[in-house]
Amino acid sequence: MPRFSLRACALTFCMTLGVPVGPAMADAFDCVITPALTVGIGSPVSGLLEDVLVAEGDFVAKGQVIARLRSEVERKTVELLKVQADSDAEIEAQDSRLVLAQKRLERARDLMARKVGTQEQLEAAEAETEVIARERIIAEMRKKVAALELQRASAQLDQRVIRSPIDGIVVTRHLYSGEYLAAEDRVFTISQIDPLHVEAFLPVSVFRAVSPGAVLEVRPDAPVDGVMNAEVELVDRIFDAASATFGIRLRLPNPDGAIPAGHRCQVELPIVGQ
Incomplete structure (x- = not known):
């Protein structure tokens, strides 16, 4: 039935x-x-694979580093920009010049008040102080630009580190250390x-x-x-x-x-x- x-x-x-x-x-x-x-899993940039750190069957966690591209040039660029971004030497030099210029301006004003200085001397001291103040602003801007350049270089260096976007298991490893990774290639399937x-x-x-x-x-x-x-x-x-x-x-x-x-x-x- x-x-x-x-x-x-x-x-x-x-x-x-x-x-x-x-x-x-x-x-x-x-x-x-x-x-x-x-x-x-691929990479937003192409290059030679320096390290492939996991194999088929391995469990990986989200955010885990699973491969790296060669990045000697990018690392040196980051080091150079870090030195520039951390340095206050140019700003300190402009601060010293500005203090000296302000003292000269005060003396010029004092001389004018006592009728022993000239208007030309006063104007020259005011102009020098204004120029140095602006140069100090430019020095601060250069430091900010160096910090932004450092961030960009660090981001470019980070692009050469391949991380797993999910928790999972490596199903296939497509490339090995020393092989060239093109932008359209995959290193792993997870x-x-x-x-x-x-x-x-x-x-x-x-x-x-x-x-x-x-x-x-x-x-x-x-x-x-x-x-x-x-x-x-x-x-x-x-x-x-x-x-x-x-x-x-x-x-x-x-x-x-x-x-x-x-x-x-x-x-x-x-x-x-x-």
Whole structure:
């Protein structure tokens, strides 16, 4: 007898006896466990790879340094600009000149007040003070520019350090130390396996039985044992007319990495007796 006929008979029998009927029954549907995210890791700049620090199968953390490009020139540029940005010598020299010019200006004003100085001397002292004050402002601007140049050079140096953008596992290492990395090349492919995604296609007849936020049981195929709870993240709002199905995606926590990705499974969807 077909499965749905058996279910209908059992339901009729229970209702006849007055036995409560609840959502204890469930349908199982094929699903696939996949990485939550897979990314190809490259670099915004090209160059020779100096160090490739991880290999296939290694776990990496977000922000971890996984490779470096050769960067001798960039490091020396940063060192040079750091010396310039940290130096106050030019500003201090202008401060000393400004103090001396202000003293000369005070003497010129005093002489004018006592009628023993000339207007020309006073104007010359005022002009000298004004010029030195402006030169001090220019010295301060040069120091700020040096600090900005240092920031830019440091950013360029940092671009030659390749970090992992996610927590995950190295799936493929495409290049090795000493090889040339072009702007369009990838050094690694990394997959995030915590959490995992569970993807399934369900018949449109159960569309109203599943919604985002619902927790469903997932049973991986052998040799992985156990039943895991996964939360529905996404329910497709567009049906596939040819197969009369719609897709769902669930979030499956995998903090210890015990559940392998790329594995088949069954997802159980509770069905109210019908």
